[in-house]
Amino acid sequence: MTFLNEVTLRYPDAISFAPGRPYDGFFDTEQIFGYLRGYLDHEEAQGSSPERIRTLMYQYGPVAGQIRDIVADWLRVDEDIDVPPESVVVTVGAQEAMLLVLRALVGGPEDAILVASPCFMGITGAARLLDIPVTPVPEGPDGFRREALEAVIEQERARGRRPRAFYVIPDHSNPSGTTMGLRDRTELLELAARHDLLIVEDSPYRLVSPGPPLPTLKSLDRARRVVHIGSFAKTVFPGARLGFVVADQPVVDDAGRRTLLADELAKIKSMVTVNTPSLSQAVVAGALLAARGRLSELNAKAAVHYDDALRHTLQELEARLPADRRAALGVRWNEPSGGFFLGVRVPFRADNAALVRSAEEFGVIWTPMSYFYPGGELGGDLGGRHGDGPEGGSEGGSEGGGVRELRLSISYVTPSEITEGTARLARFIEAASAPS
Amino acid sequence: MTFLNEVTLRYPDAISFAPGRPYDGFFDTEQIFGYLRGYLDHEEAQGSSPERIRTLMYQYGPVAGQIRDIVADWLRVDEDIDVPPESVVVTVGAQEAMLLVLRALVGGPEDAILVASPCFMGITGAARLLDIPVTPVPEGPDGFRREALEAVIEQERARGRRPRAFYVIPDHSNPSGTTMGLRDRTELLELAARHDLLIVEDSPYRLVSPGPPLPTLKSLDRARRVVHIGSFAKTVFPGARLGFVVADQPVVDDAGRRTLLADELAKIKSMVTVNTPSLSQAVVAGALLAARGRLSELNAKAAVHYDDALRHTLQELEARLPADRRAALGVRWNEPSGGFFLGVRVPFRADNAALVRSAEEFGVIWTPMSYFYPGGELGGDLGGRHGDGPEGGSEGGSEGGGVRELRLSISYVTPSEITEGTARLARFIEAASAPS
Numbered sequence: 116m117t118f119l120n121e122v123t124l125r126y127p128d129a130i131s132f133a134p135g136r137p138y139d140g141f142f143d144t145e146q147i148f149g150y151l152r153g154y155l156d157h158e159e160a161q162g163s164s165p166e167r168i169r170t171l172m173y174q175y176g177p178v179a180g181q182i183r184d185i186v187a188d189w190l191r192v193d194e195d196i197d198v199p200p201e202s203v204v205v206t207v208g209a210q211e212a213m214l215l216v217l218r219a220l221v222g223g224p225e226d227a228i229l230v231a232s233p234c235f236m237g238i239t240g241a242a243r244l245l246d247i248p249v250t251p252v253p254e255g256p257d258g259f260r261r262e263a264l265e266a267v268i269e270q271e272r273a274r275g276r277r278p279r280a281f282y283v284i285p286d287h288s289n290p291s292g293t294t295m296g297l298r299d300r301t302e303l304l305e306l307a308a309r310h311d312l313l314i315v316e317d318s319p320y321r322l323v324s325p326g327p328p329l330p331t332l333k334s335l336d337r338a339r340r341v342v343h344i345g346s347f348a349k350t351v352f353p354g355a356r357l358g359f360v361v362a363d364q365p366v367v368d369d370a371g372r373r374t375l376l377a378d379e380l381a382k383i384k385s386m387v388t389v390n391t392p393s394l395s396q397a398v399v400a401g402a403l404l405a406a407r408g409r410l411s412e413l414n415a416k417a418a419v420h421y422d423d424a425l426r427h428t429l430q431e432l433e434a435r436l437p438a439d440r441r442a443a444l445g446v447r448w449n450e451p452s453g454g455f456f457l458g459v460r461v462p463f464r465a466d467n468a469a470l471v472r473s474a475e476e477f478g479v480i481w482t483p484m485s486y487f488y489p490g491g492e493l494g495g496d497l498g499g500r501h502g503d504g505p506e507g508g509s510e511g512g513s514e515g516g517g518v519r520e521l522r523l524s525i526s527y528v529t530p531s532e533i534t535e536g537t538a539r540l541a542r543f544i545e546a547a548s549a550p551s
Numbered sequence: 552m553t554f555l556n557e558v559t560l561r562y563p564d565a566i567s568f569a570p571g572r573p574y575d576g577f578f579d580t581e582q583i584f585g586y587l588r589g590y591l592d593h594e595e596a597q598g599s600s601p602e603r604i605r606t607l608m609y610q611y612g613p614v615a616g617q618i619r620d621i622v623a624d625w626l627r628v629d630e631d632i633d634v635p636p637e638s639v640v641v642t643v644g645a646q647e648a649m650l651l652v653l654r655a656l657v658g659g660p661e662d663a664i665l666v667a668s669p670c671f672m673g674i675t676g677a678a679r680l681l682d683i684p685v686t687p688v689p690e691g692p693d694g695f696r697r698e699a700l701e702a703v704i705e706q707e708r709a710r711g712r713r714p715r716a717f718y719v720i721p722d723h724s725n726p727s728g729t730t731m732g733l734r735d736r737t738e739l740l741e742l743a744a745r746h747d748l749l750i751v752e753d754s755p756y757r758l759v760s761p762g763p764p765l766p767t768l769k770s771l772d773r774a775r776r777v778v779h780i781g782s783f784a785k786t787v788f789p790g791a792r793l794g795f796v797v798a799d800q801p802v803v804d805d806a807g808r809r810t811l812l813a814d815e816l817a818k819i820k821s822m823v824t825v826n827t828p829s830l831s832q833a834v835v836a837g838a839l840l841a842a843r844g845r846l847s848e849l850n851a852k853a854a855v856h857y858d859d860a861l862r863h864t865l866q867e868l869e870a871r872l873p874a875d876r877r878a879a880l881g882v883r884w885n886e887p888s889g890g891f892f893l894g895v896r897v898p899f900r901a902d903n904a905a906l907v908r909s910a911e912e913f914g915v916i917w918t919p920m921s922y923f924y925p926g927g928e929l930g931g932d933l934g935g936r937h938g939d940g941p942e943g944g945s946e947g948g949s950e951g952g953g954v955r956e957l958r959l960s961i962s963y964v965t966p967s968e969i970t971e972g973t974a975r976l977a978r979f980i981e982a983a984s985a986p987s
Binding site for chain 1: 553572573575578579580583584587591601604605606607608609610611612643644646647650654673676677679680681682784788789790791792793806818819821822823824825826827828829830831834
């Protein structure tokens with residue numbers, strides 16, 4: 116996202132609806148010591164000797180993680196996901212989990228990975244790093260469409276490829292903000308069983324959104340069709356970079372032994388980061404233990420904060436661009452039930468040039484939605500193997516996905532920035548929509 | 552290393568010279584709180600506000616790291632490596648650094664990565680994960696041989712390939728224990744310039760070895776030919792998983808901008824772990840600050856400990872298998888000047904079957920050196936893309952590298968384990984050398 120960063124640096128007075136980072140006003144530096152102490156006390160209470168605790172903290176740890184039981188307990192209490200600790204791999208953020216899953220599932224060029232489109236950049240970036248092409252499954256205005264997924268599966272099959280997995284953020288998706296309904300969830304699981312497809316469920320925004328949430332795909336999964344990726348980076352401690360993946364699928368390893376997909380992910384992880392830092396595991400475990408596994412309660416205040424910011428943003432947009440004015444301009448946005456993001460459709464090209472004009476003349480920054488379409492503007496950002504350069508400017512050519520849409524993030528703006536920023540955005544949209 | 556782990560679990564009473572993990576008797580759990588506090592105090596003394604410090608600890612941080620200046624200061628004081636902080640990328644262990652470097656340097660099948668052989672498994676594992684074949688450069692009994700490297704370069708060129716980099720551990724190599732002499736270092740740099748080759752210098756064992764050390768390749772590098780990978784996992788805090796890479800090479804990115812290789816590595820890192828956990832950076836920075844950048848002093852006690860263990864092992868081996876007996880059997884070992892490892896050549900196949908016999912009948916475990924030869928026993932361990940399975944049992948076939956050699960690690964055994972373990976090893980070697 117280099118270009119976006121440059122624009123942000125070049126126009127420091129602009130209000131930015133770009134960063135998807137969590138608000139950190141709820142965090143407290145001294146609390147870190149408390150979390151760490153809590154984990155050490157827990158280990159002592161469990162009967163660990165001082166030497167054992169020293170080893171737990173200082174030494175290389177198990178590749179799959181040292182707090183798998185605590186994560187599994189939390190998943191049972193807070194997410195109704197009941198899996199053995201052995202199916203959990205603790206990772207350096209959800210990002211590493213994505214890399215591991217892609218690497219494990221793709222065995223050759225015939226294996227296809229399908230991704231909701233628009234799509235979180237982390238999954239397409241990890242795929243590019245591994246030279247794995249991804250196949251987009253177009254979302255509709257309300258998000259996931261089962262027919263689109265089935266059509267893509269058929270199309271891949273017709274090309275002689277084997278669809279292995281479908282990556283999706285069912286709750287408050289990044290970037291579109293959409294949430295998959297309950298019926299779509301059950302139908303997606305049936306479809307996965309019918310087509311021998313795995314679902315990779317990414318779920319970072321559930322606990323920072325107002326509840327009660329819909330059930331995760333994993334909690335509805337009776338056939339081990341779902342690989343569930345989670346993160347504590349939006350909730351407990353972004354800087355700890357702690358994520359995890361639940362992969363309870365039975366597989367047979369290269370030596371012919373029956374094992375779990377989690378074990379295969381751990382083998383790959385041993386060549387990426389060896390193991391997740393003990394300190395990150397300790398502080399997150401300390402927080403989970405302090406909350407008695409109920410992150411939903413620990414995060415209640417944060418969820419209200421983000422919900423307020425989202426409602427405030429929607430109200431201000433409505434006030435500045437009421438329905439009749441929107442209709443006249445050809446502008447519309449969705450109204451997400453939670454999460455950090457919403458999408459705004461506009462009647463002009465919301466490209467890099469428009470972004471610069473918005474920042475320079477109107478003092479407001481947003482993210483072109485085209486960045487989130489596989490093959491979009493991000494293309495040129497990752498050096499290496501394929502030299503993705505030529506794709507970098509692809510937006511300049513044909514009318515790709517999301518070209519007339521922008522993403523707003525509400526997670527890192529203050530109430531006064533929302534009021535002023537939406538006013539600026541409305542002025543920019545009016546100006547950019549005017550016939551030139 | 553699944554098979555080795557299984558053997559270790561199956562024979563819990565065996566003394567193991569296999570693990571290369573550091574001894575943790577010098578560490579102190581409470582010290583973690585002190586390191587963390589030290590970093591926070593330092594930030595406060597530098598003028599950071601409480602909010603700024605909270606953000607530093609809790610928030611997503613810069614991809615390339617938040618303690619680059621502290622690492623750069625330490626490199627100047629302790630390693631005579633004088634580079635700007637901008638050329639440093641802080642990573643989740645040296646392992647992530649290897650993955651980033653490989654991904655950045657290999658742009659297509661014509662780009663060849665050369666590795667010293669035998670070779671640390673981390674680099675070959677990372678290469679396999681990225682589907683990058685590596686080309687072995689055979690070591691001699693004393694380690695690095697310039698002629699071998701030149702021959703491999705010529706051979707790759709003749710095949711139409713472009714040698715991009717040579718990976719080597721110049722000091723106390725894992726697995727062979729050899730150290731590159733000063734003259735070889737300067738000649739390697741000249742050779743690199745002549746052949747337009749980068750040197751990837753991995754240096755985990757310098758500060759856990761008795762000093763004074765030879766200069767790093769990077770400190771001798773006047774032409775930015777060396778990418779230097781380092782780790783605090785053997786010295787300050789294994790569980791923090793903190794490594795770094797110095798990459799001050801000027802490059803041109805996909806957008807045509809002049810930048811540093813470090814920036815390209817950071818772009819790749821953003822798709823692997825996003826950023827290195829703040830906590831790991833904070834505790835290591837705290838330790839570096841407490842030692843006023845002199846890890847060499849902080850580690851003096853550890854270096855003596857490892858040196859004692861190595862001398863003790865060599866003395867016991869000598870006592871059990873004196874020179875004339877060794878000559879009669881056809882056994883020999885090297886005498887490393889430091890580090891964790893030594894290699895023992897034996898007159899029989901030191902394969903998995905021999906390992907099981909050694910553990911079961913003699914109660915001693917070691918690592919087959921063949922594991923460390925690119926294409927050796929590890930081959931089957933990593934699931935995914937190429938289904939490396941068939942290579943997994945390659946040792947059973949032709950006489951590959953290191954088949955009659957084993958690696959001993961002295962880092963994680965106590966003095967009494969060394970005395971008893973070497974006695975057992977000598978008995979095993981005698982038995983296995985006897986004509987059957």
